[in-house]
Amino acid sequence: MIVTTLKPLDEVLGFILPYSDILVVGCDGCNQPPRGLREASTLSQLLDLAGKSRGKVFNFKMTTVGKQCDDYMAASVLKPQIGNAEAVLSLACGLGVQTLAKVFPELPVFPAQNTHFMGAEDRDDGILEMRCAGCGDCLLAVTGGICPVARCPKGLLNGACGGAKDDKCELSPEKDCAWVLIYNILKRQGKLDLLKGYRPPRDYQLTGWKIPT
Amino acid sequence: MSELVPQEDSARVEEVSRGAEGKVYLAPCQIACPLGEDIQRSHAMLALLPLDPEEAARQIIKIGDEIYEKNPLFPVCSYICGLCERQCNYRDETGAVRRRMLVRLVADRYLKYLDTAPTLPTPDKEKVAVIGSGPGGLMCAYELSKRGYRVTILERSRELGGALRLIPRYRIPRGVIDSVISSLLRIAHIEVRLGAEIGGVGKRLDDIKKEGYQAIFLATGTPVGRLLTIDGKPVDNVDLEGVTFGLNLLYEVNQGIASPRFYRSKKVIVVGGGNVAFDVARTARRLGGEVTLVCLENEDRSSRNGIPADEDEVEGATQEGIRVVYSRGVVEIIGESGKFRKIKCPRCTSVFDEDGGFNPRFDHDDVVYLDGDVLLVTIGQEQDRTVYEQEGLLGEGGKLEVDEITLMSNLKEGVFIGGDVRRIGFAAEAMWDGLNAAESIDRYIRGENLTAGRKKEYQDAPVLSNAYYKPQPPLVWVPAEERLNFEPFEEAFTLEQVVEEARRCLCCGPCKSCKGCVAAGLQPVLPGITYDEELCINCGDCAYYCPCDAISFRSPHGVSFDMTLCRGCGLCAAVCPAMAIELENWERARISGAITEAVSEMKRPGILVFLCQWTVLPHLDKKINPNVGIIDVPCAARVEGIHILEALQQGFGGILIIACPEEDCHRQTGSREAQRSIEALDNRLSQIGLQDRVGFCTVTPRHQEEFDRELERFNRKIESIGSKESR
Numbered sequence: 001m002i003v004t005t006l007k008p009l010d011e012v013l014g015f016i017l018p019y020s021d022i023l024v025v026g027c028d029g030c031n032q033p034p035r036g037l038r039e040a041s042t043l044s045q046l047l048d049l050a051g052k053s054r055g056k057v058f059n060f061k062m063t064t065v066g067k068q069c070d071d072y073m074a075a076s077v078l079k080p081q082i083g084n085a086e087a088v089l090s091l092a093c094g095l096g097v098q099t100l101a102k103v104f105p106e107l108p109v110f111p112a113q114n115t116h117f118m119g120a121e122d123r124d125d126g127i128l129e130m131r132c133a134g135c136g137d138c139l140l141a142v143t144g145g146i147c148p149v150a151r152c153p154k155g156l157l158n159g160a161c162g163g164a165k166d167d168k169c170e171l172s173p174e175k176d177c178a179w180v181l182i183y184n185i186l187k188r189q190g191k192l193d194l195l196k197g198y199r200p201p202r203d204y205q206l207t208g209w210k211i212p213t
Numbered sequence: 214m215s216e217l218v219p220q221e222d223s224a225r226v227e228e229v230s231r232g233a234e235g236k237v238y239l240a241p242c243q244i245a246c247p248l249g250e251d252i253q254r255s256h257a258m259l260a261l262l263p264l265d266p267e268e269a270a271r272q273i274i275k276i277g278d279e280i281y282e283k284n285p286l287f288p289v290c291s292y293i294c295g296l297c298e299r300q301c302n303y304r305d306e307t308g309a310v311r312r313r314m315l316v317r318l319v320a321d322r323y324l325k326y327l328d329t330a331p332t333l334p335t336p337d338k339e340k341v342a343v344i345g346s347g348p349g350g351l352m353c354a355y356e357l358s359k360r361g362y363r364v365t366i367l368e369r370s371r372e373l374g375g376a377l378r379l380i381p382r383y384r385i386p387r388g389v390i391d392s393v394i395s396s397l398l399r400i401a402h403i404e405v406r407l408g409a410e411i412g413g414v415g416k417r418l419d420d421i422k423k424e425g426y427q428a429i430f431l432a433t434g435t436p437v438g439r440l441l442t443i444d445g446k447p448v449d450n451v452d453l454e455g456v457t458f459g460l461n462l463l464y465e466v467n468q469g470i471a472s473p474r475f476y477r478s479k480k481v482i483v484v485g486g487g488n489v490a491f492d493v494a495r496t497a498r499r500l501g502g503e504v505t506l507v508c509l510e511n512e513d514r515s516s517r518n519g520i521p522a523d524e525d526e527v528e529g530a531t532q533e534g535i536r537v538v539y540s541r542g543v544v545e546i547i548g549e550s551g552k553f554r555k556i557k558c559p560r561c562t563s564v565f566d567e568d569g570g571f572n573p574r575f576d577h578d579d580v581v582y583l584d585g586d587v588l589l590v591t592i593g594q595e596q597d598r599t600v601y602e603q604e605g606l607l608g609e610g611g612k613l614e615v616d617e618i619t620l621m622s623n624l625k626e627g628v629f630i631g632g633d634v635r636r637i638g639f640a641a642e643a644m645w646d647g648l649n650a651a652e653s654i655d656r657y658i659r660g661e662n663l664t665a666g667r668k669k670e671y672q673d674a675p676v677l678s679n680a681y682y683k684p685q686p687p688l689v690w691v692p693a694e695e696r697l698n699f700e701p702f703e704e705a706f707t708l709e710q711v712v713e714e715a716r717r718c719l720c721c722g723p724c725k726s727c728k729g730c731v732a733a734g735l736q737p738v739l740p741g742i743t744y745d746e747e748l749c750i751n752c753g754d755c756a757y758y759c760p761c762d763a764i765s766f767r768s769p770h771g772v773s774f775d776m777t778l779c780r781g782c783g784l785c786a787a788v789c790p791a792m793a794i795e796l797e798n799w800e801r802a803r804i805s806g807a808i809t810e811a812v813s814e815m816k817r818p819g820i821l822v823f824l825c826q827w828t829v830l831p832h833l834d835k836k837i838n839p840n841v842g843i844i845d846v847p848c849a850a851r852v853e854g855i856h857i858l859e860a861l862q863q864g865f866g867g868i869l870i871i872a873c874p875e876e877d878c879h880r881q882t883g884s885r886e887a888q889r890s891i892e893a894l895d896n897r898l899s900q901i902g903l904q905d906r907v908g909f910c911t912v913t914p915r916h917q918e919e920f921d922r923e924l925e926r927f928n929r930k931i932e933s934i935g936s937k938e939s940r
Contacts, residue, residue: 009900026790028750034790036750038855041792045858050901064791123757 001032002093003119003128007112012043013050015110016087020057023085024112025078025100026064027092032121032128035091035113037064043091043112061085068096075103082107136206142194144185149202151178157199223738224731226251229723229777236672238777240722242297242312244671247645248284248352252297252312253722255280257729259315259715261829262708264915269708270322272733277323279732280316281330285355285397286348286644288320288327289377292385292701294641302676302721308685310718311706318711324389327396335402338362339658342426344411347375348640349432349632351397352647353654358401360655365426367409373398375434376633377640379463379489381496382699387467412600418628428654431606432632432647435594436460441484443544450546451590455553459483459493459591466496466699476502482556482583484543485591486510491526493591494535499697505536505583509561509573512539518564525688532693541581542573546588555584596634606630619653619663620646629653674721679760679881683717686710712915716877723777735826736847740781740797742774748793755785755794760850760882782880783851787890799851804844808860811842818842818864820931822924823856824871825849827879828914841924848880849873849887849909854894857907867906867931869924874911884911905930 016022026040044060051058065077068090078100082088087108090097093115101109117130133150139157140147149155153171160179163170167180186192231238242252255276262269280287291313301309338361343350346368354364372378373394380390398405410416411433418429438458441448450456465471479502483494486508494506510520520527520539531537538558545557560579566572601607606622608614614623615630622628631646656663689704696702706714720727724739731739749771756764756772763778764785783796795801812818819840824830826845833841842865846852849872857868870891878884891909898906908927912919 006897009897013901028791034750034752034754036790037748037792038790038853042854042858045855045862046897046901049858049861049898049903053902 001030001119001121001128002095003032003116003130004035004093004113005116006043007114009046009050012089012110012112013047013054015108016047016058016089017051017054017056019086019108021059021084021086022061022089023078023082023087024060024062024089025068025091025096026062027068027090027096028064029067029069029092029096031091031093031096032119037062039091040064043089065092065096068092069099071099071102074099078103134207135202136208137203139199142197143182144189144191144194146178146182146185148178148182151176151181155202157202159195224728226254226728227725229725231672231777234670236670238672238674238723239726240720241300241302241673242310243722243726244673245300246297247639247641248648250280250283250287250297251727253718253720253727254729254732255319256310256312256315256715256718257720257727258733259319259711260718260914261730261733261735261827262712262915264829264831264917273319273322274326275732277319277326278330280319281323281327284352284644285400286351286393286640287316288324288389288393289348289385290641291316291320292389293380294639296639296641302680302719303682303685303717306680306682311686311688311714314688314706315711315715317705318708320389321705324392327392330396330400332400332402333359334361336361336363339427340365340425341428341430341654341658342367342421342424343430343432344409345369345375345432345434345632345634346373346394346405347432347434347632347643348377349434349643349647349650350375350430351394352644353430353432353631353651354403354647355397355401356648356651357654358403360651362655362658363404364401365404365406367406367411367421369408369410369433371407373405373407375432376643378467379460379492380467381463381492381499382467383495383499383696383701384492384703386701412603418600418604418625422627427658428627428629430647430650430654431600431628431630431634432643432650433597433600433634434643435596435633435637437595437597438590439593439595441543441546441590441592443542448543448546450548450553453546453548453553453588454551455586456546456588456590459485459490459589460594462493462496462589463489466500471500473500475500476587479503479587480585481505481587481589482507482585483589483591484508484556485593486520486522487591487593488522488526489594490591491522491530493589495526495530495533497587497589498530498533498535499699502587504534505538505585506530507538507541507543507556507558507583509542509564510539518561529690529693532690533697534693538581538583541583542575544575547582553585553588555582556588557582594633594637604628616663618649618667620650621653621657621663627657674723676719676721677760677881678762680719681876681878681881683876685717686714716914720780720879724780725777730826736798738798740783740799740847741776742779742785743795743797743800744772744774745793746771748791749789750791750793752790754788754790758784758788758882758886760784760880760886780880782848782883783846784848784880784883784886787851787853788886796847796851799847801853801855804846804853804856805859807844808856808863811844811860812863812865815840815842818866820867820869820924820928821860821865822869822871823849823852825873825884827873827877828871828912828920830912830915830917830920838924841928848878848883850880850883852887852891854890857891857894861903861906866935867908867927869908869910869927871920871923872909872911873914877914905934 024040024044026036028036040062089110090100091112097111118132119128120131135149164177169175169177229238240253258276295313297312298309336358340363343354343366346366357364438460481497481502481504483506494504498504511518513519540561541558542561543556547555558581559575559577562574562576564573620629620631629650631650632643691702761778761780763775764772767773786794786796822843860868872884872887875884888909895907910923
């Protein structure tokens with residue numbers, strides 16, 4: 001999922017203050033935490049209260065889309081709803097914001113969130129953590145399902161560096177060393193021989209930036 | 214909020230089954246209660262007792278009515294039972310919920326009302342005879358009368374009650390038993406014949422049938438004491454002066470035959486390790502005796518050879534100065550000129566053999582002699598077999614031939630047998646036999662199949678995974694030196710203690726089998742869940758946050774709600790980012806409507822309070838608080854940010870969410886989750902200069918003064934914000 005956080009309200013308020021009729025669009029896609037109809041509503045209410053205390057009356061219309069980053073879906077769902085909106089406020093990640101900007105080229109589209117990374121959710125610890133770097137050359141089959149590219153700050157491909165101490169990364173005593181995790185899981189699975197192979201340096205071209213659908 | 218009209222029977226308990234086998238799903242306490250009392254329901258109703266004393270008194274009678282309907286002897290049970298407490302999910306944590314003490318308060322209030330309680334409709338169906346008037350016989354008679362049969366109880370002695378009459382009065386006042394029995398006879402129109410001898414020189418069962426009785430329930434108990442034996446042979450010298458059965462003592466004391474100082478400066482030896490032996494020892498102690506109790510079993514009750522008496526009994530007896538001699542048997546009773554003098558007691562090395570059979574082994578090299586003036590043998594009780602032999606009810610080996618399920622004799626049609634005579638157990642178990650026999654007799658007389666659908670399988674409901682365990686309140690006893698008389702020494706709980714203790718109940722069973730909140734008037738009907746699958750975005754938040762594990766994922770899409778587990782807090786509806794879930798009766802639109810209504814009712818919108826209903830606080834006096842509106846919610850967790858913001862948009866100066874303290878939260882995590890979400894909202898409001906407009910606080914249920922204090926504090930805060938703004 002794409003991990004996002006809400007922008008401070010005064011920043012968002014600054015974006016929309018010149019406008020009155022605003023379409024607030026949630027995203028029901030991979031955004032985490034989910035920012036669907038509820039957040040569209042809550043955000044509108046908060047901005048309405050903030051506007052009133054500044055003598056400004058907004059007219060918000062709230063809606064949501066399955067995936068904002070799909071231009072076809074976004075256009076199909078939102079164009080009939082756009083009405084006389086003067087601006088669009090997006091509750092998606094940066095992808096959704098940019099897609100809406102493409103769908104409504106004549107309108108300003110504002111992000112209500114900051115976008116961070118591709119992360120996974122750990123419910124018990126209540127955290128979202130980066131787990132995939134989108135390197136284009138997935139190694140997880142040989143690293144026990146733990147990605148050293150995303151989880152080792154150095155992105156090492158052939159084992160731990162010399163900085164690991166007490167199974168932790170030299171960057172922070174709270175951060176597990178990805179290679180220790182990999183070693184432990186492979187050991188448990190009796191697959192330590194997977195570590196014997198040598199992996200050449202990453203081909204950064206594989207990350208890519210455009211793929212035909 | 215717009216009023217919901219209670220539906221007919223919306224408070225009626227429903228049976229819930231789970232799993233492929235369709236086992237009945239219930240709290241373990243309720244599975245343990247032979248009479249199927251709706252334990253959780255009465256606990257919920259007590260926890261939700263209104264603050265107004267008159268309303269509370271009415272509610273207590275209502276609770277009593279409900280318990281009475283299932284168990285007309287419940288005031289007695291509130292002194293002597295506690296089978297449910299043994300199975301309480303709380304038991305191994307901080308100690309069982311003290312159901313017995315909760316019911317005691319209900320019983321004490323109910324007994325006064327019982328004398329004038331309305332009777333059942335006059336029965337007009339066939340006649341049934343019940344022989345024996347112990348708990349089993351009484352229960353059977355009551356149940357049959359409820360079903361319209363005309364019942365006659367035949368009792369050999371001069372008063373009703375059977376083994377109940379052997380319970381020492383320091384454990385239960387005589388008046389309670391008298392009152393319960395006399396009311397039962399009146400309410401259920403039961404005819405009684407005292408001094409009715411059956412078998413021997415008395416009537417035969419055929420004579421009774423000839424009188425028009427269509428069925429007979431034999432519940433004659435175990436009135437005969439068991440003799441001491443060694444290697445299968447009776448121990449000699451039981452006819453010495455001073456040797457008797459403990460049962461005889463209990464009977465004589467309760468009949469007022471034994472004088473208060475009967476055993477003054479006498480050395481009394483009681484033989485036996487069960488609860489009855491302790492009743493005898495403690496009774497003897499109260500008659501002035503210097504008492505020693507000898508038992509085969511050892512002190513370690515967790516071991517196979519451990520003492521069977523309840524821990525409380527042993528502790529109480531020890532406090533009262535009774536000496537307990539463990540692991541000793543009696544192999545010889547020694548007298549002197551016809552009077553009891555001493556017993557010979559070798560050390561008992563094991564009580565039961567490998568197969569669990571009673572087969573005591575002794576070390577005859579380790580022997581002590583215990584001197585005494587009186588020997589009270591209390592090592593168990595037996596049936597009086599005369600009538601069973603005479604009527605041909607015994608099979609091979611002299612055992613009663615009774616069907617386990619129907620309780621009908623396998624050897625004689627229309628004759629049913631139950632209670633201690635069938636299997637020695639607790640009073641409630643004998644009552645269960647009575648109930649069961651009544652069901653069979655009803656079917657028998659109507660010519661129906663006796664066994665169809667009788668056997669039920671149960672599944673224990675566990676505690677919620679987030680359970681918060683509060684300490685168990687101690688039982689308070691009058692100090693030992695002041696209680697050596699026949700006055701009850703266990704102090705009753707006050708009303709406040711009862712409510713507090715009832716709140717400790719975790720309500721493990723399904724809501725549908727309880728509905729205590731509905732019966733208490735908290736809500737008109739148990740709310741259901743409405744789920745719009747099309748809106749669902751599969752985020753899983755509802756399933757994760759549900760405190761009751763009632764929501765599970767459906768593959769490949771969506772969630773399902775297990776309404777046997779749902780407790781109707783509405784947290785799922787409040788967290789759903791897609792607003793795909795609604796809690797019935799507390800739908801978003803209804804709450805919005807309530808906010809609008811609250812605004813319109815106030816001259817100058819001030820404060821809106823979302824109040825958890827489980828705090829059991831009455832509505833505010835509008836004259837005192839003209840600027841406060843209150844919206845009841847089933848749990849603070851139901852409150853959504855959008856409602857709080859809506860109230861602010863409509864002009865309320867501040868919104869206060871009042872929850873129960875975490876340890877009191879009926880849904881365990883509801884209070885905590887409400888606080889978390891409100892703090893997050895407050896943080897966002899502070900970003901736009903509206904900090905401190907939303908407050909969260911907890912109020913101990915039924916503590917009006919805490920509520921007033923919190924409201925006052927919040928009011929001051931909002932007023933100071935208002936005056937700052939106007940400046």
